[in-house]
Amino acid sequence: MPKSSTLPWPAAVGLGLSSLLLTGCVSSVSSASDDERPVVLTTFTVLADIAQNVAGHHLVVESITKAGAEIHGYEPTPGDIRRAAGADLMLDNGLNLELWFSQFVETVDVPHVVVSDGVEPIDIAADAYSGKPNPHAWMSPANVQIYVGNMVDAFSELDPEHADDFATNGAAYQQELQAIQDELVAELETLPDKERALVTCEGAFSYLARDAGLTEVYIWPVNAEQQATPQQIAAVIEYVDENRVPAVFCESTVSDKPMQQVVDATDADFGGMLYVDSLSEADGPVPTYLDLIRYDTDTIIAALTGR
Incomplete structure (x- = not known):
């Protein structure tokens, strides 16, 4: 989640952009x-992988940020501007995920599509971001089917000659997404009501928890600007203890030390690390979005059911 409501446009970017425009050196990434x-x-990277599955070999699909990068507070570089100015279409998640992107779009004259359009947002429930939409809509395979539909439409407008291929690719990918969601729901439906909880460090799993019929519990609602407070940790300990939650989790991009305090104070096991904001490198555990969502659902199922 964003760490502030406004992110300063780096001076280096502005200077770099001015130089690029004056010299006429802005060119396509390809x-x-x-x-x-x-x-x-x-x-x-998550959007890039989803888009590549829809595009097939007809389009060049690339990500502004690299694998493992923090997306929320990213600061574009002059190199990013060069790439964007040569693109034919830009895709962003929306739902306040990329607050830096509005400034980015204003800088270059390239059409863009918000791929989360049509998703029913779940509001953040606590702290300074209360009432704002949780941006992590891609953590729901059902929502990503909406993303795919938006991409099919955008790509068909961009490259009408291959519209049928985009539609076919999108439909096949949506079937894979539905299969993952069906497995998640089926595997967790036997859990007792009190144990049907997804306890994580950050509140990034609202949509996945909804899909699986789980109660979402977290230490902090957004990326923490500082260490988790004793009150936040104590509240999670109380919930886990009272409901005998069998396992708790943390995201790969943050420290799991606060959650380890929950483990030490309760009978819950540490169920593992979960991936959210970025894919891994090609030789890592989650090089594609389908790998990411399968990895997370398999980790959650194994830890909560003991299988």
Whole structure:
């Protein structure tokens, strides 16, 4: 989640952009090759992978941020501006995830599509962000089917000649997403009501918890600007203890030390690390979005059911 409601535009970016525009050196990310396919630029790696599955070989799909990068407070560079200015379409998640992106879009004259359009948002329930939409909608396989539909429409407008292929690719990918959701729901339906809880460090799993019929519990609602407070940890300890929650989790991009305090104070096991904001490198555990969502659902199922 964003760490502030406004993010300063780095001076280096402004200077770099001015220089690029004055010298006329802005060019496509693919200008070094003879590739004439349209270029689609996404804000982060998860969207890039989903988009690639829809695009097939008809479009060049790339991410502004790299694998493992923090998306919420990212600061664009002059190199990012060069890439964007040469793109034919940009995709962002929306739901206040990329607060830096509004400034980014104003800088270059490239159309963009918000892929979460049509998703029913779940509001953040606590702290300074209370009432604002939780941006992690891609953690729901059902929501990503909406993302895919928006991408099919956008790509078909961008490259009408291959619209049928985009539709076919999108439908096949949506079937895979539905299969993962069906497995998640089926595997967890036998859990006792009190144990049907997904306890994590950050409140990034609202949509997945909803899909699986789980109560979402977290130490902090958004990326913590400082260490978790004793009151936050105590509240989670009380919930886990009273409801005999069998396992708790933490996200791969934050320290699990606060959650380990919950483990030490209760009978719950540490169920493992979960991935949210970024894919891994190709040789890592979650190189694709389907790998990410399967990894997380398998980890949650194994820890909560003991299987």
